[in-house]
């Protein structure tokens with residue numbers, strides 16, 4: 001049976017890939033309701049099937065309250081986490097270990113690793129126990145240890161590698177109670193966004209995707225994914241990225 005979620009949550013719905021993914025769900029699943037979360041909810045696109053919520057790691061009680069409220073009205077079939085940072089005013093990707101600093105490492109791990117972990121904790125229990133449901137978190141190919149031939153970007157790579165481990169742990173735990181649920185990491189490709197902007201001059205011609213294309217390909221992967229792939233990290237074309 002084709003995967004046709006009726007209730008979707010998108011975290012980071014103000015971002016390039018997150019907002020495109022929410023739009024793709026609205027277009028593809030005609031009656032689906034999409035719960036969109038962002039730390040700046042005013043940047044979430046407006047739509048009569050979108051319900052917008054603010055969220056942040058500084059307000060875990062609010063996150064838990066939102067999870068309980070959505071559970072009370074039927075739970076979720078698809079959860080997509082599109083939050084993440086590569087650079088900020090206070091944390092830049094490190095070219096060399098000489099640039100490592102506790103503050104910027106903490107900031108990157110806080111956003112890329114701890115934030116998705118807290119979303120897992122509060123939202124994975126909202127998936128149904130006996131029909132296909134998917135929890136997909138955007139990771140990154142650079143989080144693969146075996147694929148790292150260039151080095152650099154210490155904190156970002158480490159934060160995504162740790163995220164991949166959390167995904168694996170959650171997939172194993174969910175298998176005990178939710179045999180039809182799939183927990184995966186996804187790599188969106190190289191996508192035009194604020195996150196990639198400072199690094200775009202190094203991207204070979206033709207390799208950069210529009211957010212809408214990446215979101216559509218990721219939703220294709222999510223639609224086809226099955227239990228045998230839970231705990232893995234899959235690229236936008238469906239291929240597995242090894243740890």
Ligand SMILES: NC(=O)c1ccc[n+]([C@@H]2O[C@H](COP(=O)([O-])OP(=O)(O)OC[C@H]3O[C@@H](n4cnc5c(N)ncnc54)[C@H](OP(=O)(O)O)[C@@H]3O)[C@@H](O)[C@H]2O)c1
Nearest residue numbers: 012014015016017039083084138140190191193194195196
């Ligand atoms: N673009 C690429 O080429 C590429 C490649 C590989 C992986 N990725 C991954 O794809 C994901 C989405 O990135 P994107 O390209 O769509 O970038 P983006 O447009 O900058 O979106 C990032 C999203 O994360 C949110 N966010 C960042 N820090 C946060 C925090 N501390 N608390 C709550 N929300 C926070 C942003 O919220 P605000 O709107 O409030 O800032 C925004 O919604 C990230 O995980 C990134 O690592 C991207």
